[in-house]
Amino acid sequence: QLLEAKASLSLAQAQHALQLQQAKAQINKMVPKKQFEQLQNTLREEQCKTQQLQESLQRQAEQTCRQLVRTQEEHEQLLQTAVEQAEGLEQSLRNAEAVLAERAAQLRDAQAQLSRNKLLIEELRGENRRFAMALQAAELKQKSMEEKNQLLEEQASALKHLIGKITPASLS
Numbered sequence: 154q155l156l157e158a159k160a161s162l163s164l165a166q167a168q169h170a171l172q173l174q175q176a177k178a179q180i181n182k183m184v185p186k187k188q189f190e191q192l193q194n195t196l197r198e199e200q201c202k203t204q205q206l207q208e209s210l211q212r213q214a215e216q217t218c219r220q221l222v223r224t225q226e227e228h229e230q231l232l233q234t235a236v237e238q239a240e241g242l243e244q245s246l247r248n249a250e251a252v253l254a255e256r257a258a259q260l261r262d263a264q265a266q267l268s269r270n271k272l273l274i275e276e277l278r279g280e281n282r283r284f285a286m287a288l289q290a291a292e293l294k295q296k297s298m299e300e301k302n303q304l305l306e307e308q309a310s311a312l313k314h315l316i317g318k319i320t321p322a323s324l325s
Contacts, residue, residue: 155213155217165202169196172192175192176193
């Protein structure tokens with residue numbers, strides 16, 4: 154629109170200049186007064202049109218400038234918002250990475266503890282088997298001792314019985 158307005162203005166100015174030259178040429182040829190007045194009226198009309206075109210062109214230029222400034226401000230604001238969002242996302246990413254690293258360390262520690270616990274459980278199972286075997290051996294020994302004790306009690310009872318029989322006989 155600006156270029157069209159400039160072209161119209163240039164065309165109007167060229168027409169005006171041409172008409173002015175024509176008017177001067179006609180004045181030089183002693184143009185009649187009526188024709189001279191018509192030319193002056195035409196000149197004034199063309200000057201008014203030229204003035205209107207210039208004002209319109211100026212308004213359009215100012216409006217375009219304001220639009221450009223608004224658009225630039227909007228773009229700058231959008232860019233600032235995008236930069237702030239990117240910074241926020243970067244911070245969130247760093248925080249997430251830190252949490253992830255901490256969790257990974259906790260998992261490694263837990264895995265190491267789990268491995269130690271497995272070894273300890275295996276050791277305890279081995280020890281439990283040894284204790285079970287020792288308990289079984291002790292039970293066998295106790296059973297054997299109880300059998301020997303039973304045998305000894307039977308022998309002691311038999312001896313008491315025998316002593317009981319021998320003592321009255323020896324006293325008499």
